[in-house]
Amino acid sequence: xxxxxxxxLGLCLSLAANAGVKVGDEAPAVALPGIGGTVGITLxxxxxxxxxxxFWASWCGxxxxxFPQLEAIRRELGPLGFEVLAINVDEDEDDASEFLSEVPVTxxxxxxxxxxxxxxxxxxxxxxxxxxxxxGVVRDIHQGYKKSDGEKLRETIKELLGE
Amino acid sequence: MKYLTGLAVALLLCGCETxxxxxxxxxxxxxxxxxSDVMEGRMRDQIHASKEASSGGTGAxxxxxxxx
Numbered sequence: 001x002x003x004x005x006x007x008x009l010g011l012c013l014s015l016a017a018n019a020g021v022k023v024g025d026e027a028p029a030v031a032l033p034g035i036g037g038t039v040g041i042t043l044x045x046x047x048x049x050x051x052x053x054x055f056w057a058s059w060c061g062x063x064x065x066x067f068p069q070l071e072a073i074r075r076e077l078g079p080l081g082f083e084v085l086a087i088n089v090d091e092d093e094d095d096a097s098e099f100l101s102e103v104p105v106t107x108x109x110x111x112x113x114x115x116x117x118x119x120x121x122x123x124x125x126x127x128x129x130x131x132x133x134x135x136g137v138v139r140d141i142h143q144g145y146k147k148s149d150g151e152k153l154r155e156t157i158k159e160l161l162g163e
Numbered sequence: 164m165k166y167l168t169g170l171a172v173a174l175l176l177c178g179c180e181t182x183x184x185x186x187x188x189x190x191x192x193x194x195x196x197x198x199s200d201v202m203e204g205r206m207r208d209q210i211h212a213s214k215e216a217s218s219g220g221t222g223a224x225x226x227x228x229x230x231x
Contacts (some may be wrong), residue, residue: 059191089185118185125184 020122023141027053027132028120030085032110035096040110043132046083050160052153053130054086055118058099060126062145067103069150073157074107080161081134087112089126129153133160 021028027043030053034040043051054070056063070084084107090096091113100109112118121130124143131140131153140156142149182190189195198204212218 055185057185057188059188091188095188115183115185118183123184126187128184 020124021120021130021138021141023138025138027051027130027136027138028117030087030110030117032087032112032117035088035093035100035109035111041085041108043085043136046085047136048134049081049083050077050134050157051132052082052084052157053121053132054084054127055089055121055123055129056086056127057089058095059090063127064099064103065147066127066129066145066149067105069147069153071105071107073150073154077154077157077161082157082161083107085110087117089113089115089118131156131160133163 030043032040032042043053052070054066056066070086074082074084084105086105086107086109088096088109088111090099090111093111093113096109096111118128121128127143127145129142129145130138131142133139139160142153193199208218
């Protein structure tokens with residue numbers, strides 16, 4: 001009986017440990033509508049570019065820090081083949097729109113109020129960013145966001161662009 | 164009776180659910196915080212620490228992001 005219980009527990013733990021995307025995995029598909037019910041850009045559309053898939057919400061403080069920095073990096077490295085794909089997980093779209101009016105960005109934003117994509121990626125906190133290389137493989141996972149993170153992220157992106 | 168209790172506990176446990184990091188919008192609202200003013204809370208902690216020579220035990224910082 002105990003053995004069986006231990007086996008079940010082990011199985012559950014291994015399943016939990018396996019959940020979520022790891023560095024080296026193929027990035028799960030992102031095909032979501034844009035803000036205001038527009039047609040959203042998919043991750044497949046961006047194949048061939050280095051993409052930062054960023055999960056964010058209006059209520060997340062560090063997201064407010066990350067947005068201007070991502071915008072600056074994209075302005076600088078966009079012509080070299082870098083793009084940000086921001087996935088908003090707010091339940092209410094108005095909250096997202098209000099946030100965007102305060103912190104405007106030019107990169108594509110899609111909506112996932114149901115939480116299907118964050119579940120597929122297995123994110124552990126907000127924000128979480130996945131750096132996907134030109135061939136669609138996750139090369140770096142960035143959890144949380146501090147002001148000082150921008151420079152390191154920029155260097156990593158530059159390295160991936162040079163591959 | 165034993166089975167009934169077990170069943171009741173099992174039913175009650177059904178109400179438990181993990182709040183995922185992307186579902187913390189409501190928890191991050193101001194009215195859901197333990198303290199209404201973060202700065203005031205920090206000041207109280209500072210006074211508490213200097214008077215009692217101890218600190219902590221007042222919960223984690225952050226707005227429910229799961230990241231800070």
